[in-house]
Amino acid sequence: MRCLVVVTVVLAALGLLAPDAGAQTAATLAELVKQHDSSSCEPCHDTIHKEWKGSFHARSIVQTLGSLRAYIDAVEKERKLAPDKVQMLKCLDCHAPMVNDASEGAVREIVALVKTATDDRDEARKKAAVAQLAGLSVNCTGCHTVKGTGNPMQPPEPGVSYGPTGAAGPHPTRASPAMGSSVMCSQCHALWYARDGEYLYCTTIFESHQNAYRGAGGTQSCQDCHMKARGHTFPGAHDQALVKQGLSLAMEAVGYRHITAGKLVPRAVVTVDVGNLAGHRVPDG
Amino acid sequence: MTAKTETGAKVFSHQKTWQEIGVDLRGNQQFKSWEIKNTIDMALQPRQTHSERLTIPLPEGTKSVEVEAVLIYHHRPGEEFVVHRTVRRVQFP
Numbered sequence: 001m002r003c004l005v006v007v008t009v010v011l012a013a014l015g016l017l018a019p020d021a022g023a024q025t026a027a028t029l030a031e032l033v034k035q036h037d038s039s040s041c042e043p044c045h046d047t048i049h050k051e052w053k054g055s056f057h058a059r060s061i062v063q064t065l066g067s068l069r070a071y072i073d074a075v076e077k078e079r080k081l082a083p084d085k086v087q088m089l090k091c092l093d094c095h096a097p098m099v100n101d102a103s104e105g106a107v108r109e110i111v112a113l114v115k116t117a118t119d120d121r122d123e124a125r126k127k128a129a130v131a132q133l134a135g136l137s138v139n140c141t142g143c144h145t146v147k148g149t150g151n152p153m154q155p156p157e158p159g160v161s162y163g164p165t166g167a168a169g170p171h172p173t174r175a176s177p178a179m180g181s182s183v184m185c186s187q188c189h190a191l192w193y194a195r196d197g198e199y200l201y202c203t204t205i206f207e208s209h210q211n212a213y214r215g216a217g218g219t220q221s222c223q224d225c226h227m228k229a230r231g232h233t234f235p236g237a238h239d240q241a242l243v244k245q246g247l248s249l250a251m252e253a254v255g256y257r258h259i260t261a262g263k264l265v266p267r268a269v270v271t272v273d274v275g276n277l278a279g280h281r282v283p284d285g
Numbered sequence: 286m287t288a289k290t291e292t293g294a295k296v297f298s299h300q301k302t303w304q305e306i307g308v309d310l311r312g313n314q315q316f317k318s319w320e321i322k323n324t325i326d327m328a329l330q331p332r333q334t335h336s337e338r339l340t341i342p343l344p345e346g347t348k349s350v351e352v353e354a355v356l357i358y359h360h361r362p363g364e365e366f367v368v369h370r371t372v373r374r375v376q377f378p
Contacts, residue, residue: 213331249356249369266343266377272354274335281328
């Protein structure tokens with residue numbers, strides 16, 4: 001046992017132990033973004049890449065900068081904690097999954113950039129910070145590597161791309177059964193548990209899907225409505241066509257005359273039925 | 286929902302809201318949208334149809350009334366759109 005401890009200490013000192021996520025820890029933000037840059041996916045997955053570019057996943061950071069800034073403020077001023085990796089992953093595990101592979105130094109860079117992007121009076125500096133942060137968005141690696149196993153207890157293997165079939169490619173691939181089920185999406189679109197025990201209610205749509213929809217006999221998965229025929233555009237409540245598909249409206253009306261003080265007064269009885277055809281409550285997020 | 290007589294006069298208006306924002310009895314927001322679901326759920330539930338039946342009193346002598354129901358989705362402040370619209374005409378011969 002003593003030998004094992006010594007070997008472990010030596011390996012740790014040399015930086016040769018694999019990090020928790022099973023991937024390389026990026027020392028800087030630039031390194032992190034380069035490591036997870038999805039532009040290399042584009043030549044072979046052109047259509048999918050184009051679809052993703054127009055999706056809200058591709059804007060997962062820049063779309064929520066205000067909330068992210070408010071969260072950093074809450075961590076520093078109310079909780080009196082440093083916005084370190086454990087604290088920042090409470091937002092970024094889903095808004096920028098690649099941060100799981102970031103060093104504390106890279107996380108500090110991200111925090112500084114969020115502050116610049118929201119607080120700086122210099123528009124050019126603000127714009128540059130936003131552009132840098134945009135590279136952290138949920139991209140190919142977010143779902144197909146970092147979250148690829150669909151199971152937080154089973155970290156992804158470094159360099160492996162997970163997909164629904166595990167079809168052979170020019171890079172290591174592996175089939176992930178979760179990829180075709182709502183479980184995959186539940187990693188972010190559900191009640192979220194942090195490593196320090198805190199849980200967050202940012203979104204609980206999966207709970208509604210699993211308990212209210214599936215529990216009442218629903219059979220569709222997230223992918224059935226949000227991906228099939230819509231690819232990697234992942235439309236949501238901002239997409240009018242999808243909302244139209246998920247809600248129904250019907251009305252019946254009948255008239256009669258009611259005797260009031262000896263007079264026949266017209267009345268209409270109207271019945272309106274609003275149906276929720278979606279796989280979860282509406283509204284939700 | 287609105288009802289208009291044959292002259293175009295609006296004689297009835299009613300609104301029903303399904304939401305996820307928690308407010309107290311005074312209408313003040315008490316919970317953030319992501320917290321409310323832990324307390325009370327005011328959203329439209331899946332695989333369920335919500336029915337509203339209303340009796341609309343009309344002015345004496347009304348010959349016909351046009352009832353319009355509009356389902357609006359409010360995504361965020363300033364961003365709302367009509368999901369469905371349906372109209373029924375009721376005659377009083």
